[in-house]
Amino acid sequence: xxxxxHVAAGEHPSLxxxxxxxxxxxxxxxxxxxxxxxxxxxxxxxxxEDGNRTLASWCDAHPDRLAHWATVNPWYGDRxxxxxxxxFAAGARGLKLAPSVQGFGLLSPLLEPVLDVxxxxxxxxxxxxxxxxxxxxxxxAELALRRPGVTFVMGRSGRTDFSLDLxxxxxxxxxxxxxxxxxxxxxxxGMVAALGADRVLFSSDVPFNDLAPELERVDRAGLAGPDxxxxxxxxxxxxxxxxx
Amino acid sequence: MSFVDLHTHLPSASAxxxxxxxxSGVLAEMDRFGIARAAVMTLDGLGYDAxxxxxxxxxxCAGSDGRLLPFGSVDPRRPDAAxxxxxxxxxxxxxxxxHPWMQGFSPLETYMDPVAEAAIERGLPLVLHDGxxxxxxxxxxxxxxxxxxxxxxxxAHGGLFDLWEDAVAAALRYPNVHITMxxxxxxxxxxxxxxxxxxAKLTLGTDGGFGDPDLRRHRLSVxxxxxxxxxxxxxxxxxxxxxxxxxxxx
Numbered sequence: 496x497x498x499x500x501h502v503a504a505g506e507h508p509s510l511x512x513x514x515x516x517x518x519x520x521x522x523x524x525x526x527x528x529x530x531x532x533x534x535x536x537x538x539x540x541x542x543x544e545d546g547n548r549t550l551a552s553w554c555d556a557h558p559d560r561l562a563h564w565a566t567v568n569p570w571y572g573d574r575x576x577x578x579x580x581x582x583f584a585a586g587a588r589g590l591k592l593a594p595s596v597q598g599f600g601l602l603s604p605l606l607e608p609v610l611d612v613x614x615x616x617x618x619x620x621x622x623x624x625x626x627x628x629x630x631x632x633x634x635x636a637e638l639a640l641r642r643p644g645v646t647f648v649m650g651r652s653g654r655t656d657f658s659l660d661l662x663x664x665x666x667x668x669x670x671x672x673x674x675x676x677x678x679x680x681x682x683x684x685g686m687v688a689a690l691g692a693d694r695v696l697f698s699s700d701v702p703f704n705d706l707a708p709e710l711e712r713v714d715r716a717g718l719a720g721p722d723x724x725x726x727x728x729x730x731x732x733x734x735x736x737x738x739x
Numbered sequence: 740m741s742f743v744d745l746h747t748h749l750p751s752a753s754a755x756x757x758x759x760x761x762x763s764g765v766l767a768e769m770d771r772f773g774i775a776r777a778a779v780m781t782l783d784g785l786g787y788d789a790x791x792x793x794x795x796x797x798x799x800c801a802g803s804d805g806r807l808l809p810f811g812s813v814d815p816r817r818p819d820a821a822x823x824x825x826x827x828x829x830x831x832x833x834x835x836x837x838h839p840w841m842q843g844f845s846p847l848e849t850y851m852d853p854v855a856e857a858a859i860e861r862g863l864p865l866v867l868h869d870g871x872x873x874x875x876x877x878x879x880x881x882x883x884x885x886x887x888x889x890x891x892x893x894x895a896h897g898g899l900f901d902l903w904e905d906a907v908a909a910a911l912r913y914p915n916v917h918i919t920m921x922x923x924x925x926x927x928x929x930x931x932x933x934x935x936x937x938x939a940k941l942t943l944g945t946d947g948g949f950g951d952p953d954l955r956r957h958r959l960s961v962x963x964x965x966x967x968x969x970x971x972x973x974x975x976x977x978x979x980x981x982x983x984x985x986x987x988x989x
Contacts, residue, residue, distance in 0.1 A: 509904060510927045595901070626901050627872050654923040655899045656840075656871040658950065677923050679951025704925035708960050715953055 496738075498731040499530040499706070500674060501564070501621065501650065501698035504553075505546055507536035513702045515553040519560060525699070525706030529728075529737050532563040533591045533621065540596050543567045543575070547582040554586060562737050564591035564621055569605045570598060579612045588735040589619040591650075595626035601634040602641075610642055619646040619672070619734050625653045632657050632664035639668045646734065648672045648696060665690060672734065674698045675726065680715035683726070687718055692725035693733065740966065740974065742959070743808075743982035744769075744777040745866075746895055746921040746944025749799060751782045756952075762803055769806065772959055775979065776988070778834070778866075780810045782949065785841040789814045790823055797830055808986060810834045810866065813854060815844045821857035828861035833986040836866045836895070839874035846874065846883045855887040864891035864985055869906065870899030870922065877902055881909035884916045891915055891985060895944070896922040903928050910936045917985065919944045920977070926961050933965055938973040942982045 499522065505512055512535065513521065522530055532553065538546020543566050550563040565587035567575035579590060590613045592606075599605050601622065613620050624630045632653040639647050647670060653661050654677045661682075665671050666689060673686045676698045686695050699709040713726060731737045750756035769777055779800050784792015789812045800807040811827030812835060813820040824835055835858060839846060846867065858865050867880045877898050884892040897918045898906030909916045918936060920929045921944030933941060943962050947955035966974040982988070 510931060651900070655896075677925075679957065680953045681951045700925060703927040705961060705964065708957055712953065712957065 496528045496728045497526060497710070498697065498728040498737050499527045499699050499701065500648070500696040500731045500735065501533045501676065502530040502701050503535045503703050504532040504550060504563075505535040505538040510703055512536070515556070515561075518702070519557065521701055521706060522560070525701070525710060527699075527706060527710075529560055529562070529731075531588060531731065531735055531737060532561060534564070534566045539566050539591070539593055541568065543571070544578050544581075547578065547585075547587060551582070551585050551587065562586075562588045562735060564589050566591045566593075566597075567609055568597045569603075569609050572608070576608050576612055579609055583612070583616045583618060587618075588737065589613070589621055589648075591621045591623075593623040594629035595623070600629050601631075601638050606638075610645055614642065614644045619648055621648040621650050623650040625651050625655060625657055632660040636664040636667035636671060639671045643668065643670055646670045646672060648674055648734075650674060651676065651700070652678055662686075662689060665694075669694070672696060672730070675713055676700045676704060676709055678712065680712045680717070683713060683716040684718065687716070687722050687726065692718070692722035693730050695726045696730050696734070697727045740773065740963075740978050741775045742773055742943060742962075743979040743988075744774045744945050744947065744955075745893075745919045745942045745982050746780070746946050747777050747955075748780050748782045748946065748948040749795065750948055751786075756948075760799070762799060762807070766803060766806060768955070772955065774959075776806050776808055776982075777947070778808045778810045778944070780836045781812055784812045785836070785838045793823070793827055793832070797832070805988075808833045808988075810836045812836050812838075812842075814842060815848075815850050815854050820850070821853040824854060824857040824863065825861060828863055832863065833988075834864045834866050834893070836868075838868040840871060841868070844874065846880045851883055855883060855890050859887060859889045862987065864893050864917075866893040866895050866919070868896065869894040870896045870902050872902075877906040877909045881913050881916050884909075884913045888915055891917065893917045893919055893942070893985070895919050897924070897929070897932050900924050900928070903932060907932055907935045910940050916940070917942065917981075920962070920965070921946055921958070926964060929961070929965055930968065933969065933977070938969070938976045939981060941977050942985065943977055
């Protein structure tokens, strides 16, 4: 069983995306059993509820294949808090944030109310990292220190150019989880060795990125059987409640 | 399809990969991947001393029958930067690689003028790392190209994840700005670049030698997928013809 912990879904102004049927075909083609969809574009920036509801409907139609991250733009304040509660109640597995798209710095007090909701519900928070000023790996590490009760996923691994920051940031605390997308086999092996396989999630970022080469990089990492199984599904099962 | 890999690095002298670096091994790897020729850039020369970095590049490329293409570097802040560029030209280097944040300079500062003038005089393209602020944004680099219309400027990464639309804008606005598709950005980004920018301005690179040992194979697999979507002529232009033209190879 292979679970892809971040697959991009939505309408993007610059890059093509896929509807649910084409996404499922892409997953079939890559041999991925389950995927966790993450909103992008308009759904991520402004029309959060629209995106969250649409993704939930895709997941409801394919409960054995799909789960999803919800997003709320923290600038919506009380409305963001209410929408996140609604989305979690409707089945969203975690909160996705993208500081450079949503317009905030990771250490802004603006985040606190939505992080409170994630913590209350015991749901992880996926953060797109790598854009200077707004979402650097060490900013997420500092946030993880401030919020030890929330688990954060280091989305996009600080690409690019924070490759030197990545491991010091991920090693900051046990509530930081790595993802494999955009990382080479040697770094995937290094992350598993340093953090443990239960803190490394396989993700592809399809359809922006390619599924087969990203799976091949995990294969080339030469992980021991149980570690490989964790990265490709077990960790997602534990963290996101997606069946392994 | 035969490739010219316009972006590879020598390992740092402090890295274990340098101890095992052999020209024969590199050429054999290129054969395996169908790479006819590859640019060779320094890493240490960007971080420490460009002149000694250039000496190492010249040494490792010698005797490769033209398959390893030496790219030099200069420290633009140094008053003798233009002289070092001419020394690179005299010894047969094909281009000059600059890395604004590693070398601690901005492409907008006036010390770039003599470097650009020497590059024009000797016909060497300037290849600049791009895509990571604050001093390596495509539009900053493009202004250097705008000030020196006879200069050939190559954005070495096409803006990466977050500034690829800036790189596209730079390549469309300035005739002398070119893009090497090379970097961690996903295929969707490179596909958009290849759709929006005229094929004559695009080249391919792998960043082989930097970071993950598997990087070159991985990037080539992505490049091949992009080339497969292009008309044959455009694919050949991206894979090798444009690089050959930019570097004056025959």
